[in-house]
Amino acid sequence: MNSNDTVPVLELKDVKVYHRSRTGSLFRPNIVKAVDGVNFTVRRGETVGIVGESGCGKSTLASVLVGLQEPTAGQMLFHGKPVKSRKDAARKQFGRDVSVVFQDPSTALNSRMTIQDILLDPLQIHGIGNEQSRLARVRELLSVVGLPQSAAEVIPSQVSGGQRQRVAIARALALEPSVIVADEPTSALDVSVRAQVLNLLSDLKRELNLGMVFISHDIQTVRYVSDRICVMYFGKIVEEGTATQIFDHPANDYTKKLLGAAPSLLHT
Numbered sequence: 001m002n003s004n005d006t007v008p009v010l011e012l013k014d015v016k017v018y019h020r021s022r023t024g025s026l027f028r029p030n031i032v033k034a035v036d037g038v039n040f041t042v043r044r045g046e047t048v049g050i051v052g053e054s055g056c057g058k059s060t061l062a063s064v065l066v067g068l069q070e071p072t073a074g075q076m077l078f079h080g081k082p083v084k085s086r087k088d089a090a091r092k093q094f095g096r097d098v099s100v101v102f103q104d105p106s107t108a109l110n111s112r113m114t115i116q117d118i119l120l121d122p123l124q125i126h127g128i129g130n131e132q133s134r135l136a137r138v139r140e141l142l143s144v145v146g147l148p149q150s151a152a153e154v155i156p157s158q159v160s161g162g163q164r165q166r167v168a169i170a171r172a173l174a175l176e177p178s179v180i181v182a183d184e185p186t187s188a189l190d191v192s193v194r195a196q197v198l199n200l201l202s203d204l205k206r207e208l209n210l211g212m213v214f215i216s217h218d219i220q221t222v223r224y225v226s227d228r229i230c231v232m233y234f235g236k237i238v239e240e241g242t243a244t245q246i247f248d249h250p251a252n253d254y255t256k257k258l259l260g261a262a263p264s265l266l267h268t
């Protein structure tokens, strides 16, 4: 870890995301506290897992972390500085530095573009290099995620689900981010390829000194990849610790319940 790694790439301070629910009346709306006062950090070189049941606010938190959702209250810091509105100049750097891998690569990738064009897209949008260097970067990205060079020529539906998620990971890496937010990245995949994709993410984190936010409803999967685990319940982080602390000495009743209900690794 060098000195830059001591400042979190992303930090949330008492972040809240509240929605008006469809129930309730105009005068007395019901408020859904999707994220309710979350403090969170992620640094380069660490994987922070966020685990909790469906509806606890994981995806909302992910969308705040990648800049898709403005918090109702609280603050997000990027390399120690507040991230302001979408028009803020720092947002461009933010867009390069924080990338996302979604649950389902079938919907996350443009089905009509070749894999080469999918990987060229972020490089072109950010005006990186020339045509030749961009094509070289595509070849490098394919190799980094363990895909054959021939994959460049085909469209996403012509490769397997696991390979499609590798394409999504390659796209997330294209701009050399500091942090990747992976929201249920293995849940839509066949059980037989989940461990391969998890191992790829862990290897990339180590080799590229990435920060990783790994979000899943499955505590065993989170344990497999995470250095630190945050347990989420009804919009709040109710417990945080290393995998050993959480698994061997859970302090919170909800964590204990999650552990009690945890199915065997990677098989949900």
Ligand SMILES: Nc1ncnc2c1ncn2[C@@H]1O[C@H](COP(=O)(O)OP(=O)(O)OP(=O)(O)O)[C@@H](O)[C@H]1O
Binding pocket: 019, 020, 021, 022, 032, 033, 034, 052, 053, 054, 055, 056, 057, 058, 059, 060, 061, 217
């Ligand atoms: N735009 C919205 N309007 C109203 N309620 C919302 C909105 N977005 C999310 N919610 C509610 O906020 C809560 C948290 O949702 P979120 O999708 O973040 O949870 P989650 O833990 O990711 O669940 P899942 O794993 O099922 O996606 C849920 O009760 C959800 O219904």
